[in-house]
Amino acid sequence: MIKRIGSCFILGLIINEILKGRVNSMSILIGPMKLHLNGHKELTSHGEVKNIVAGKKVFIPLMACTDVLVKAGDTVKAGTMLAKRDDHFKVPIFSSVSGKVLGIEELEHTTGRVIDHVVIENDGLNTFERPFEPIDAEKASVEELVTFMMNAGIVGCGGAGFPSYVKYKGAKGIHTLLINAVECEPYITADYRIMDNQVEELVYGTKTMLKMSGAKKALIAIKKTKKDLIAKVREAVKDTEGLFVEEVPDQYPMGWERTLIYEVFKKRYDKLPGEIGVIVNNATTAIAFSEALRYGKPIIEKICTISGDAVKNPSNVRVPVGVSVQEIVEQIGGYAYDEVRIVGGGPMMGKTVSTDRAVINSASNAITILKPDEDEAIACLRCGRCNDHCPAGILPVRINNAEEAGDVKLLTKLRADQCIECGMCTYVCPSKIEVTEGVRRGKALLRAAAQK
Numbered sequence: 001m002i003k004r005i006g007s008c009f010i011l012g013l014i015i016n017e018i019l020k021g022r023v024n025s026m027s028i029l030i031g032p033m034k035l036h037l038n039g040h041k042e043l044t045s046h047g048e049v050k051n052i053v054a055g056k057k058v059f060i061p062l063m064a065c066t067d068v069l070v071k072a073g074d075t076v077k078a079g080t081m082l083a084k085r086d087d088h089f090k091v092p093i094f095s096s097v098s099g100k101v102l103g104i105e106e107l108e109h110t111t112g113r114v115i116d117h118v119v120i121e122n123d124g125l126n127t128f129e130r131p132f133e134p135i136d137a138e139k140a141s142v143e144e145l146v147t148f149m150m151n152a153g154i155v156g157c158g159g160a161g162f163p164s165y166v167k168y169k170g171a172k173g174i175h176t177l178l179i180n181a182v183e184c185e186p187y188i189t190a191d192y193r194i195m196d197n198q199v200e201e202l203v204y205g206t207k208t209m210l211k212m213s214g215a216k217k218a219l220i221a222i223k224k225t226k227k228d229l230i231a232k233v234r235e236a237v238k239d240t241e242g243l244f245v246e247e248v249p250d251q252y253p254m255g256w257e258r259t260l261i262y263e264v265f266k267k268r269y270d271k272l273p274g275e276i277g278v279i280v281n282n283a284t285t286a287i288a289f290s291e292a293l294r295y296g297k298p299i300i301e302k303i304c305t306i307s308g309d310a311v312k313n314p315s316n317v318r319v320p321v322g323v324s325v326q327e328i329v330e331q332i333g334g335y336a337y338d339e340v341r342i343v344g345g346g347p348m349m350g351k352t353v354s355t356d357r358a359v360i361n362s363a364s365n366a367i368t369i370l371k372p373d374e375d376e377a378i379a380c381l382r383c384g385r386c387n388d389h390c391p392a393g394i395l396p397v398r399i400n401n402a403e404e405a406g407d408v409k410l411l412t413k414l415r416a417d418q419c420i421e422c423g424m425c426t427y428v429c430p431s432k433i434e435v436t437e438g439v440r441r442g443k444a445l446l447r448a449a450a451q452k
């Protein structure tokens, strides 16, 4: 049985670490706004990447998508365009398997939202058709590359899923392309494994993005503790003009765009990194872009970390988009307990889902599966730790109170919208209060008020 959880497991994580003696309470808190976490990355960082076979049906999520191009009964191949986003971002969505379209079904997504999915009956043949032709990135103009990126459906692969072409369209005054290969959340090692396996693609994708950005240099930011990967990437970029490796501290949330930019450039910005002349893209996005450029392959499969203390064999898997968590876990050995809690993403920033029918999507990088948290929260001690450690510089406990009171004016004043949902406030709370959940609800309240 799959049990719904909140994010209060994060405190359990830290307390467990202390009790196990792997870290001590003094060494965890290495300074305001950043923590060094025991990442549990050894569970998956060096094992084989297991291939997951899609079952009889796959469910392709239609995030923010209104223009569906197929109907029940249509035959599709892996690579067939199923839909196109019809909002500000015209990116397409492709089938990951060949077979027959059965219709549209509402399902919980790994973000916790219930959205439409195209249901495809998998014929098991995996017949592929190129939805677009490869392109010579050296010869293509910047405009052609931006259009290519849009039509290839390249989205941020670090979990956000933001259409990447938007960052390059009309980019001006950019001095640096920053490739985010930090992967700071506990348990997740998918980026590490992909970069280790596909370093040439990383270089090709980054080189092309550098051309599109108009910048003089690209920095590939990797945690300084990843010595083997740093050496490998340095070797791979040594003959490519403008590409460099940037070592950054092993702290959380170093992978958050603002933290990373501050670490590298010692600058802050208001809304977008472009304001200070920087474009940021995830390392696996660069790899996915390279595969599109060179092979005409859209993002129809993902390498994801399936890890946590409630899965028997934590693993990195190569899985077609649209395959459920349940099917993946079955194929890697099953759950370790009858009741588990499932998080779409890593344990800090990921969202809890109530069902293991949720599927892998083009932005997925991890599913974390944990033991249910039995401990109850107690009253706020007013210790102020959550405020002290918030990397966004806002006041989580006050935002929680404002949310409970439904005070939209105060939520606006407290800048609840600035929260990056990093999970740090819950992590440090000694009362086991799900502070992050309260701030998330506060943000939702603000959004709803803005829509009115």
Ligand code: SF4
Binding pocket: 386, 389, 390, 391, 392, 393, 394, 395, 396, 418, 419, 420, 421, 422, 423, 424, 425, 426, 435, 436, 439
């Ligand atoms: S308020 Fe948001 S940004 Fe600040 S610590 Fe909590 S989750 Fe992180």
Ligand code: SF4
Binding pocket: 379, 380, 381, 382, 383, 384, 385, 386, 387, 397, 425, 428, 429, 430, 431, 432, 433, 435
């Ligand atoms: S960390 Fe927890 S106990 Fe301390 S002020 Fe914040 S909500 Fe209250």
